[in-house]
Amino acid sequence: MAAKRYTSMAYASADEMTFGVSKYPVKAGLDLEIGAGYTIPEINYAPRPEAGSSKEKLIKEYQRITTDIMERMVQVGFPAVILETEHVQQMSNNPSWGAEVAHAQKTIMEEYHDEYGIKCALRHTIGDIRENRDFLQLRGDKYSVFLEAFEECAKAGADLLAVESMGGKEVFDYAVLRNDIAGMLYGIGCLGSIDMEMIWSDIAAIAKKTGTVASGDTDCAQANTAMFIGGGLLNKNLAHTLAVLARAISAPRSLVAYECGAVGPGKDCGYENVIIKAITGMPMTQEGKTSTCAHSDVMGNLIMQCCDCWSNESVEYHGEFGGTTVQCWSETLAYDCALMNTALETKNEKVLRDLFMLSDRYRDPQSYVLAYDNAYKVGQAIVKDGDNIYLRAKNAAVECCNIVNEGAAGKLELSRFEAKALADAKAALEVLPDDMDKFMDDCLTKYKSEVKVFLPENYGF
């Protein structure tokens, strides 16, 4: 289907948004309704490295993981859970492997649902396998296998289909290490959006055919790369003011999935999801303080503010004092959700939302921009030119600069380095053309020459 662009906001104001409630709840799996007035823990895991050596070992590993989680949820009395299986490459390169894992997991979940009535759903996140050793290979044979992996998993038991796609990453990786804001805009906002439109039209069609849910895509490959390179306050690898610019630009890119038929819940590692929820009204998964098992961030509480599902990002399966890792982390997630759901039931959700938000609001420029009131403003900048993938990405970046500058005039402290990086980025944005064709032509020439792994044919050029 052609992308149906968003040119208006789903919510009339930022204050309308809370956790656990979305404008367009999604029914999925075994009696689950997502974003319908309660939050849901979404546990994610990785098999131990040696489990990947054969299909049988891998399936057995996921059976252990699934049983452990379902057992713990029941033992502590939690009413709902989502399991997210992010494919290891063997499962997407060999779609039958992914399908057999999905089937094995779903069989166990159905047993628990039948016996205890626990509401649950299974998300399978297909690996973006569209590359070879030297280049991205976004179209062609690998793309066919990629789509087959979605379809086979959907038929075998996966309820929610997702991916962290990589379109534009080759240019972005080059640009982000050179403070090149135009390259970041081109990689994420333009190339990423073009690729997203292709894949999400096809994934949504598969979901429709199989009666499953096209849930969404995150800009993990780019915006999270920037966030991780940026690191903590004392790391010296990337100004956090640039990392948040990558995040703002990622929102219109990840939005494309929903413009092509995805309905949510958006995947956990999309920190841009709060902006997308404001635009689409669709439910979103987020991760933060409970994903410290996978990585650090600077907004662990804040990012809970408007989540519908609450995730741990990923944890390797092994033993801990309190059980296996998936038991420990699913229990932690579920207790967080119990608190949010208590706030919802007692009509205190906006108080808790604001406490989450305020505790990290001034911790970093990244958290400041993603505070729900500011995220809403980024959303407004995007839909203002919603029909133009370049202009809306540029608008998001400019609005992000403005928000950080306004914050810095108040209680948001910036280092001199962060302030200079922001000023340089703003100056670079100001000289960019308004004409998308000119920008695209200029960038094609520049990056074809400078980035040896950039193949324009990946994007239909």
Added chain:
Amino acid sequence: MLDFTEASLKKILTRYNVALEKAMTPEEAAEEIYPKDELIYPIAKAIFEGEEDDVIEGLQAAIDAGKDPIALIDDALMVGMGVVTRLYDEGIIFLPNVMMSADAMLDGIEFCKENSETAPVTKGTVVCHVAEGDVHDIGKNIVTALLRANGYDVVDLGRDVPVDEVINAVIANKPLMVTGTALMTTTMYAFKEVNDKLLEKGYKIPFACGGGAVNQDFVSQFALGVYGEEAADAPKIADAIIAGTTDVATLRDKFHKH
């Protein structure tokens, strides 16, 4: 909407990066340590600023004035890059500055080579790769840039590199160490295979590993493994090796932080 007072905010968080920021700007700090020679100074400054064209212009001027192109690699380009890496290590400049300077330095080295018939001598060779099955290479790209910035010759095998290709590169290039990066837990097992095959062939060279899901406990499980938490550890490990610390246990003592 809830908000803090200035006083209450200080009880919740501390922006240590703001509190500890150096008083001097990067440009001022660089100016203090540039070489004073009037032919070398503009080259070093152009390296710091990441301006390739100015680097070439400066090199041409120095060659015209009688300087040996190959000597200029050590005497001008590496000196300029030394300013950059020192300020990076001191936390005064950030990684993108180093990357842009490294690009300019590499252009400069190529220019010097084109203008000479002799080959430059480097500090040593390092073989770098991303683990077999893994295509995430931004970490490896940072490692190679930092190694080159510190005067090492890098054999960059790229990403998703078969184990045997790593071994063959070691046999062909006799590096002082090998680096391996991986993002995923499922691909980092290839490091153990690299380790075992190196030992089988009799190569007891340090194998510096890092990236995404890689951790110190995992790397410590194989005999040649030295864990690097940051990309910037790679040139430091190489420096330690050429300074005489070739024993893996001693390197671990020095670089393992946990």
